[in-house]
Amino acid sequence: MARADHDRRPPARPGAARRDRRERFRPRRRARDRPGVTCAVLGTGVMGSDIALSLALGGEEVRVWGRRAAGLEESRARARRNAAFLVVEGLERDESALERITWTTERARALEDVVFACEAVSEELALKHELLGSAEEELGAGAVLVSTTSALSPTRLAEPLTRPERFVVTHYAQPAHLVALVEVVPGERTSPETVAEASSLLERTGKRPAVCADMPGFLWSRLQQAVLRELVHLVARGDVTPETCDTVVKYGYASRLPAMGPFEHADLAGLELMGNQAREIWPDLATAQGPDDGPIGELRARGWTGMAAGRGFYDWRVRDPDAFRLERDREIVRRLKITRGGEVVLKGPEA
Incomplete structure (x- = not known):
């Protein structure tokens, strides 16, 4: 009966189908009964800025940390440009995701009470080791610490950590706010629970997580x-x-x-x-x-x-x-x- 009723509906007005298609282009809205969790992104480069916007578009509250005020301003400007681009292209209704992002040079403030912290500095093992080790000390024991890297081993990245079971690689690809796939790469001591939690957050923010082995370059x-x-x-x-x-x-x-x-x-x-x-x-x-x-x-x-x-x-x-x-x-x-x-x-x- 429902199908027959549907078949008897009058033809859509000119332009209605086009408007319907535009609606389907937009991402599903975050359920209002699920408050966004607090995430941190450590790094203000291209990847860090785009990951922060991706998380915010998915409904999460995001704090972006950078060492320099100038770097934070560049990150903020990039996020604004990308958010405006999404509106122009019909993927977002407005730029309200930017309201869920804050920028700071105070790392302790950025990491306070977060459940997901993403390191996104340049592909230098020593630099990542220093930042990951310092970040772990300021994170709560239950937080998931991740690194976005395209090639560095999560097992090696976790060497300075005291809680390697709470660390996993999440390899976002450029442009991170547009590409759906994110590789999730556990190290030798990463717990299954950490992989599941990271994958769940990625899915909530519209990503398609793929768990890969710890091998050079992942997949x-x-x-x-x-x-x-x-x-x-x-x-x-x-x-x-x-x-x-x-x-x-x-x-x-x-x-x-x-x-x-x-x-x-x-x-x-x-x-x-x-x-x-x-x-x-x-x-x-x-x-x-x-x-x-x-x-x-x-x-x-x-x-x-x-x-x-x-x-x-x-x-x-x-x-x-x-x-x-x-x-x-x-x-x-x-x-x-x-x-x-x-x-x-x-x-x-x-x-």
Whole structure:
């Protein structure tokens, strides 16, 4: 009967369907009967700022700590820009998440009564050791202490800690406020309860936690480096250009990855076919054990270390880095909208 009643509803007014789609683009609101827990983010760089916004968007109260007032102001400005971008793109109704973030240079204040503290400073083991050890002393015994790192072992990171069972890596990927996946990587002494608590908080804030083993690069960075090693190898042989590689990845291989992963594709294609392909291709794949032999080493030797230096594989004095980042974020947003029930509009040449 309910289905029949639904079928008899009058046609929607023009524009109503479009408004409905916009509603589905927005994240689910935090239940008002669940107060946000208090989190701390230690670090005011790109990752720390974006993680803080991600937590606030998920309804948590966040304190951001930094050593310098100037760094805090830069972090605040980045959070404001990103929050405004989300509103413009239709993913948020307003910028109210910013009201749940405070910035401070007082670490003890930042860590007072928090249940989740995320270290987000640069990828230097000694620096992380110093900050994690100091933070643990100021945290309550029940708090979960995490580090966002793309490659450093959680077992090694936990070496200076007296409560390593309450420590786990949560590897956010850039841009952290847009990318859903977060790798959760326990160390040798991390407790199952800590993994569960960290994963639960990530899920509450709209993330998709994936528990990975403590191995170099975890899973995300290993995949990224495996692809990069192979493509650099082909560029060095003169078989392809960086432009061709990026085109094939972005508009070919990556375009179907949201629909099926590598193992699903292998089963779909059939392991006989995949095995035959592997026999032809695997012997020719790159086996380099270091990045310095080949194009990456040559570029580094010339000081062309990437976008920040003005040149890398591309000449970023010609290409606009800010425009590139903006288009990257817009493309991620487009895909987020699709996963939240939106539609793809293919524009023809006259659109």
